[in-house]
Amino acid sequence: MTDRYLLADPAKRTSGVNRQVVLPFKKSLEISFKQIRVRFFRSLITTMSLVLAVSFLSFASVSTDVVNGMLATGDPALRQALIHAGYDIEPDATNVGSSPKQRWIIILSLLVCVVGIVNAQLMAVTERFREIGTMKCLGALDRFVLRLFLLEAAMQGLTGAGAGAVIGAVFSLINATLIFGTVAVGNVSWAQVALSVILSAGAGCLLSLAGVFYPAVLAARMQPVEAMRIEQ
Secondary structure, X not given: OHXXXXXXXXXXXXXXXXXXXXXXHHHXXXXXXXXXXXXXXXXXXXXXXXXXXXXXXXXHHHHHHHHHHHHHOOXXXXXXXXXXXXXXXXXXXXXOOOOHHHHHHXXXXXXXXXXXXXXXXXHHHHHOHHHHHHHHHOOOOXXXXXXXXXXXXXXXXXXXXXXXXXXXXXXXXXXXXXXXXXXXXXXXXXXXXXXXXXXXXXXXXXXXXXXXXHHHHHHHOOOHHHXXXXXX
């Protein structure tokens, strides 16, 4: 009887199979926030690694802005003070950039941060096998699971990168004040400092998303049956 009904009315059968319930973006954001709260300490460790890496990037960028602000005054005494402080400045140079050694140190610190994020997210996926399997058995699509992980990474990235960029900039200005006095802060371009902070925070957010992408794809492609079978 049932088979005859399904064969006689394929349109109803097809519409029933294709019907899907799509959760709104606000609900996805709420679920991601709750997951961060449940795994607060692990999220905190991941966020702190991002804070340290972005702080170093922001510190180096703002320090360069301070030096360029002092050079822009054209004061020979400030130029000599910078040279005595260890900056390699050409006789006719009006600005300086980060040294190759400094750039390599920044790149390595950011790479270590990304590796740490990938490792933490892979462990999170392992811990959430049953949860992911349950969601997929209830009809969650791959893109929904992917969205959850990306939202978690975005929230951690915004928090960690924003805090790290501000902390690095503040310590850079304090360090310049202790070495050169208030003249360093008085001649700095605050617009350039703000740009350096924003770029550092943006780089941190991109690192957070890049670090979570592979674990998120792995979780999204997981087969529900296999996820439910794994023992925690």
